[in-house]
Amino acid sequence: MSELFAAALFVFVLVTAVTTALLRDVLAVVVVFAAYSLGMALFYAFLLAPDVAMTEAAIGAGVTTLLLLLTLTKTNRTRPDRWIEGVDLPALAVFAALLIVLVVTLLNSIPAVGDPGAAWNNPGVTQYYIENAYDDTGVENAVTAVLAGYRGFDTFGEAVVVFAAGISSLIVLRQVVFTRE
Amino acid sequence: MIPGLSGDFVTQVFLLVAAGFMLLAVAMFYRAIVGPTTQDRVLAVNVLGTNTVIVLALLAVGLGEQSLVDIALVYALLNFLMAVAISKFTVERGDVL
Numbered sequence: 001m002s003e004l005f006a007a008a009l010f011v012f013v014l015v016t017a018v019t020t021a022l023l024r025d026v027l028a029v030v031v032v033f034a035a036y037s038l039g040m041a042l043f044y045a046f047l048l049a050p051d052v053a054m055t056e057a058a059i060g061a062g063v064t065t066l067l068l069l070l071t072l073t074k075t076n077r078t079r080p081d082r083w084i085e086g087v088d089l090p091a092l093a094v095f096a097a098l099l100i101v102l103v104v105t106l107l108n109s110i111p112a113v114g115d116p117g118a119a120w121n122n123p124g125v126t127q128y129y130i131e132n133a134y135d136d137t138g139v140e141n142a143v144t145a146v147l148a149g150y151r152g153f154d155t156f157g158e159a160v161v162v163f164a165a166g167i168s169s170l171i172v173l174r175q176v177v178f179t180r181e
Numbered sequence: 182m183i184p185g186l187s188g189d190f191v192t193q194v195f196l197l198v199a200a201g202f203m204l205l206a207v208a209m210f211y212r213a214i215v216g217p218t219t220q221d222r223v224l225a226v227n228v229l230g231t232n233t234v235i236v237l238a239l240l241a242v243g244l245g246e247q248s249l250v251d252i253a254l255v256y257a258l259l260n261f262l263m264a265v266a267i268s269k270f271t272v273e274r275g276d277v278l
Contacts, residue, residue: 001194001197002196002243004196004200015207015214019214027219027270028216028219031213031219031223031263031267032214038226041233041252045240053249054252058259061255061262062259065267066262069267072270
């Protein structure tokens with residue numbers, strides 16, 4: 001039964017994604033994109049990643065739509081000349097062929113769901129962090145040690161991205177909301 | 182082991198109903214594609230949001246993962262936000278919040 005559910009979910013996400021890409025009316029795209037986000041949240045929930053699904057629910061259903069609408073108020077929404085975007089079929093065929101080759105060649109290197117031999121289940125790595133985290137970084141919490149010590153540059157990059165996103169949101173919001181008379 | 186594949190009969194029924202609701206979602210999305218007005222699309226996506234809450238609740242039982250109910254609650258709380266925002270956007274142009 002879970003295969004049937006996954007298949008229906010696949011169809012839904014595919015249809016919403018294609019519609020988001022093809023519709024001409026910008027406001028309609030904002031609405032349809034919210035439906036796509038619903039499908040992705042269900043996907044994360046189905047793959048048993050409730051934290052990611054929760055984030056997608058909060059961001060996709062609420063914040064993204066608001067931000068896109070705020071952007072629309074600052075730009076022009078031109079009356080669409082036609083219903084859907086024209087598709088360049090030869091380019092589409094080339095891209096699809098490329099994508100299929102990539103997916104088929106790379107699919108085998110992804111470990112199966114719940115594969116006990118996958119990298120996450122390597123006890124040596126876990127044991128190393130548990131034994132050496134304090135001596136290496138001086139941080140008592142092992143999770144914090146990995147986040148801010150072993151992969152500190154990675155976390156730093158994430159912080160930069162979040163900071164930049166926050167600043168740009170504030171710029172948009174300040175012009176639309178806070179400078180109102 | 183993939184969760185849900187080896188459950189008992191009731192679990193399978195829950196997953197089957199969830200799959201049925203998912204197929205319904207595809208049918209509901211027809212209105213969001215053809216429109217013709219933005220209001221039609223907003224209503225369609227709103228119904229899809231309610232549908233998502235139902236599917237999440239069914240999955241919570243079918244997969245035995247109680248935390249999915251929390252996500253369903255978040256969706257139920259936030260689902261109306263887009264409708265309100267777009268309604269304000271179309272009525273008084275330039276006012277979203």
